[in-house]
Amino acid sequence: MSQTEAAVRDDGIIASVSGPVVVARDLDARMNDVVYVGDEGLMGEVIEIEDDTTTIQVYEETSGISPGEPVENTGEPLTVDLGPGLLDTIYDGVQRPLDVLEDKMGSPYLDRGVDAPGIELDEEWEFEPEVAEGDEVGRGDVVGTVEETVTIDHKVMVPPDILEEDETAEVVAIESGSMTVEETVVELDNGAEVSMRQEWPVREARPTVEKKTPRTPLVSGQRILDGLFPIAKGGTAAIPGPFGSGKTVTQHQLAKYADADIIIYVGCGERGNEMTEVIDDFPELEDPSTGNPLMARTSLIANTSNMPVAARESCVYTGITIAEFYRDMGYDVALMADSTSRWAEAMREISSRLEEMPGEEGYPAYLAARLSQFYERAGYFENINGTEGSVSAIGAVSPPGGDFSEPVTQNTLRIVKTFWALDADLAERRHFPSINWNESYSLYKDQLDPWFQDAVADDWPEKRQWAVDVLDEETELQEIVQLVGKDALPEDQQLTLEVARYLREAYLQQNAFHPVDTYCPPEKTYLMLTTIKTLNDEAFDALEAGVPVDEIIDIDAAPKINRIGVQEDYEEYVDDLKSEITEELRSLY
Amino acid sequence: MKEYQTITEISGPLVYAEVDEAIGYDEIVEIETAQGETLRGQVLESSDGVVAIQVFEGTSGIDQEASVRFLGETMKMPVTEDLLGRVLDGSGRPIDGGPDIVPEERQDIVGAAINPYSREYPEEFIETGVSAIDGMNTLVRGQKLPIFSSSGQPHSELAMQIARQASVPEEEEGDGEASEFAVIFGAMGITAEEANEFMEDFERTGALERSVVFMNLADDPAVERTVTPRMVLTTAEYLAFEKDYHVLVILTDMTNYCEALREIGAAREEVPGRRGYPGYMYTDLAQLYERAGRIEGRDGSVTQIPILTMPGDDDTHPIPDLTGYITEGQIYVDPDLNSQGLQPPVNVLPSLSRLMDDGIGEGLTRADHGDVSDQMYAAYAEGEDLRDLVNIVGREALSERDNKYLDFADRFEKEFIDQGFDTNRGLEETLEIGWDLLSMLPKEELNRVDQDFIEEYYREDAGGETETEATAD
Numbered sequence A: 001m002s003q004t005e006a007a008v009r010d011d012g013i014i015a016s017v018s019g020p021v022v023v024a025r026d027l028d029a030r031m032n033d034v035v036y037v038g039d040e041g042l043m044g045e046v047i048e049i050e051d052d053t054t055t056i057q058v059y060e061e062t063s064g065i066s067p068g069e070p071v072e073n074t075g076e077p078l079t080v081d082l083g084p085g086l087l088d089t090i091y092d093g094v095q096r097p098l099d100v101l102e103d104k105m106g107s108p109y110l111d112r113g114v115d116a117p118g119i120e121l122d123e124e125w126e127f128e129p130e131v132a133e134g135d136e137v138g139r140g141d142v143v144g145t146v147e148e149t150v151t152i153d154h155k156v157m158v159p160p161d162i163l164e165e166d167e168t169a170e171v172v173a174i175e176s177g178s179m180t181v182e183e184t185v186v187e188l189d190n191g192a193e194v195s196m197r198q199e200w201p202v203r204e205a206r207p208t209v210e211k212k213t214p215r216t217p218l219v220s221g222q223r224i225l226d227g228l229f230p231i232a233k234g235g236t237a238a239i240p241g242p243f244g245s246g247k248t249v250t251q252h253q254l255a256k257y258a259d260a261d262i263i264i265y266v267g268c269g270e271r272g273n274e275m276t277e278v279i280d281d282f283p284e285l286e287d288p289s290t291g292n293p294l295m296a297r298t299s300l301i302a303n304t305s306n307m308p309v310a311a312r313e314s315c316v317y318t319g320i321t322i323a324e325f326y327r328d329m330g331y332d333v334a335l336m337a338d339s340t341s342r343w344a345e346a347m348r349e350i351s352s353r354l355e356e357m358p359g360e361e362g363y364p365a366y367l368a369a370r371l372s373q374f375y376e377r378a379g380y381f382e383n384i385n386g387t388e389g390s391v392s393a394i395g396a397v398s399p400p401g402g403d404f405s406e407p408v409t410q411n412t413l414r415i416v417k418t419f420w421a422l423d424a425d426l427a428e429r430r431h432f433p434s435i436n437w438n439e440s441y442s443l444y445k446d447q448l449d450p451w452f453q454d455a456v457a458d459d460w461p462e463k464r465q466w467a468v469d470v471l472d473e474e475t476e477l478q479e480i481v482q483l484v485g486k487d488a489l490p491e492d493q494q495l496t497l498e499v500a501r502y503l504r505e506a507y508l509q510q511n512a513f514h515p516v517d518t519y520c521p522p523e524k525t526y527l528m529l530t531t532i533k534t535l536n537d538e539a540f541d542a543l544e545a546g547v548p549v550d551e552i553i554d555i556d557a558a559p560k561i562n563r564i565g566v567q568e569d570y571e572e573y574v575d576d577l578k579s580e581i582t583e584e585l586r587s588l589y
Numbered sequence B: 001m002k003e004y005q006t007i008t009e010i011s012g013p014l015v016y017a018e019v020d021e022a023i024g025y026d027e028i029v030e031i032e033t034a035q036g037e038t039l040r041g042q043v044l045e046s047s048d049g050v051v052a053i054q055v056f057e058g059t060s061g062i063d064q065e066a067s068v069r070f071l072g073e074t075m076k077m078p079v080t081e082d083l084l085g086r087v088l089d090g091s092g093r094p095i096d097g098g099p100d101i102v103p104e105e106r107q108d109i110v111g112a113a114i115n116p117y118s119r120e121y122p123e124e125f126i127e128t129g130v131s132a133i134d135g136m137n138t139l140v141r142g143q144k145l146p147i148f149s150s151s152g153q154p155h156s157e158l159a160m161q162i163a164r165q166a167s168v169p170e171e172e173e174g175d176g177e178a179s180e181f182a183v184i185f186g187a188m189g190i191t192a193e194e195a196n197e198f199m200e201d202f203e204r205t206g207a208l209e210r211s212v213v214f215m216n217l218a219d220d221p222a223v224e225r226t227v228t229p230r231m232v233l234t235t236a237e238y239l240a241f242e243k244d245y246h247v248l249v250i251l252t253d254m255t256n257y258c259e260a261l262r263e264i265g266a267a268r269e270e271v272p273g274r275r276g277y278p279g280y281m282y283t284d285l286a287q288l289y290e291r292a293g294r295i296e297g298r299d300g301s302v303t304q305i306p307i308l309t310m311p312g313d314d315d316t317h318p319i320p321d322l323t324g325y326i327t328e329g330q331i332y333v334d335p336d337l338n339s340q341g342l343q344p345p346v347n348v349l350p351s352l353s354r355l356m357d358d359g360i361g362e363g364l365t366r367a368d369h370g371d372v373s374d375q376m377y378a379a380y381a382e383g384e385d386l387r388d389l390v391n392i393v394g395r396e397a398l399s400e401r402d403n404k405y406l407d408f409a410d411r412f413e414k415e416f417i418d419q420g421f422d423t424n425r426g427l428e429e430t431l432e433i434g435w436d437l438l439s440m441l442p443k444e445e446l447n448r449v450d451q452d453f454i455e456e457y458y459r460e461d462a463g464g465e466t467e468t469e470a471t472a473d
Ligand SMILES: Nc1ncnc2c1ncn2[C@@H]1O[C@H](COP(=O)(O)OP(=O)(O)O)[C@@H](O)[C@H]1O
Pocket: A241, A242, A243, A244, A245, A246, A247, A248, A249, A250, A432, A433, A434, A510, A511, A512, A513, B352, B353, B354, B355, B357
């Protein structure tokens, strides 16, 4: 959280305290101003003003706080600090670095009333200018770079709020070399000074030129996603599912393997140990595109379920603002929010303490609007400095009782274009990822086809359609099997069921915990599918030639399809397997 | 300390009083009735001039003559290692006739959140001796793993079996001076009979000496139940993170805790959430469950086994639903399996241990552990599905493959699950039984198991292979 103190306005005093909601009297404040509450100076934000009473949501625990204690106004909205040092860091919901808090508090428990800047103010960075004296620069223009991590060159930009939209200014002085984020690196002729650090209010989208149609996939290395339900760079996706169905593992897989430049992972109201797992694992794991440690491209925001509820409401905004900042540099950013339901519930909790008129299931009437404002900040953009960058937003949804008809799931589905429906039944039988292939969809798949055709194989769309058709047919046949048993079906249908079984067990399932299977490049995804297609085509030829279905199903080569996923040298394995399948089946007639 | 005789309203468990000084949110209150009885409560809302107080013992006996004292501090638990072996009431006062407790510290019962950066990821396998858990839903130190049950089911027997048998394999043969083990038992609104079962078991096995028992029984005040688990967890954290104990916390029954929350919410006329439970119940439960764990640089751990009885045996009910969203898995006790006489009647299919993957495998348990578990899940699920079909079409109409899966499901329940509440099975034995069962299936059906493990463990003579070969001919 930002540390600058603007003109301090009139302070007030606490009139009442109830959980995270504090009412103050005589406070001169604007909506969304950040205030410090009580003798301990707990951070809060103004959320309602009525006559001379101001309602504040407090980002820290309020036990023991009494009426009569002071409330101090900073006169500034909730902002984040932006600059080098955001990556390889873990924050709470109001951008306080958790490692710094541990240090300052001298305890593993989160104490109250401790603040810390979002980026280290004393650290020095090697600034390399990219402009010369006399150059004209406009909003967002890159004036230099800093090596932020081994993976990421941080672009130092002219903040969007120091010039007007089409205004430019001349560079009159430039510094280079080791500098802190607050030192001036570039001076402009209008007197403005650019440093490596900017601030931005979290509830406001950073400006762009325009949103474009995304045409590149965010390749995830997860077969069912890339193969059947791809998301675009700059796309939006929802992963709803009951507890234990695989939301978090899917989000972690994306954070590990998606081919984005930057990952912003927001743990919103979920488990502490899940964040610890990321903190432990990511420095050790390799980014598949660069081979560098994953943390070098990652920023984590953790407001776990036991941390104050108001900061849960703000953490998604903190996350998406950081994402937009890297997008402005021309990077492809992917943001995961686990879980957006906890954010919605935080809104509900605060709203009910304000005694606002509840909408559906007690959620405030503005739920849908807030959700769409959030997902609208995702997209493939032309930036104000002329570069292109993207923010992909992937939100987990935790519907009560696993029932997708509830408001958060429904309102999210109206906005996002990719829907990965998790299924408790599949999870029970340890079919992972338990993404239901009948219910899920991607509205991007057609616009992404050219990319896959170019990068992987020309018949990518046809092969996908074939798989979808077989799986659809299986679903219908299963209904009959439930009544009469498999043996009562005609032979060709029995064969379809067998092919579909390989699609389910080999292609759709993928073990996130297997060192090889955990990441599947699109080429491998494609080859696996073509192997199953080979089995299908050869098997139907054999059937036509009069071979009984039992013999076809029983060939030794077929079960080897299930092992493609765990093969490191999959190309050779697949080649051999295809010939083996063909030979064995042809030898039957 | 000022005393007020200013009660303006009494409603359910709540009392409203006028005050002329600043009273802190959550502060502790003593109310003395005209009869001289002292009741305790807590400030739920504090505004200029008026406070709302929630009274733990219930408000009966309170009238407008009663006097109200504000103690100027939030609720504390007196903690010391001497609590081991003691029996306390639901508010932490001794009820065993023993000596007064001389606290080493008094700690706030509303524990501050553990900084996620300061946590240590739990990955030390706890051997419970129960195959359904060790084999397929492995528990680790610092995990929160609830038992989802329903009324009349033997969840207490299962919890006691775990408490009795739990051990960490390496340490048995280790230097002997490793951290000690302690059990903290928190009863919330259970019957005296159920409570006695636990107490007798603790006494019989000598476990009481290394236990602390908190008792809020069915006829104790309901509102007190909202503080009992916080007392329990404050004690647990103290023993774990300051005195290096490995603490196992058993909380039963979380459903009664949630009912108490609902009662208070209703008395405050709050806008209710799903099925009348407060909208903040997720956060409230998280503040309890998230107090399990390990902390970097501390030797002890807090492992939680909360027990809850699902109203109507429905896991979409808010209590199990919200719990499942917070805890690191869940163990289902199944009424059908119970009526078939299985002990423990654990249904593994909906059960889950989220921390299993990092706690098992080579160097931790056994290299094939994960594969065996995955394959057994898949096979049992398939057998279970076929049971419905077999009722319609009969076994003869099913293929030989299907029949094998049916047999698998039957033997899985009899041999793997139904071990009895008194049998302590080592992990090796559990996995060996697993292989006995998996070997009923043809090798190529074992697609979740690494080829090398099949070569090492598959029993060629178990019937899985031979019969398939016969049909292929
Ligand atoms: N792709 C996967 N591969 C293997 N196991 C998985 C996979 N996805 C989920 N799981 C299993 O399911 C469990 C629950 O998944 P999780 O993502 O935590 O669920 P949710 O977030 O929906 O509650 C995990 O602990 C893991 O055991």
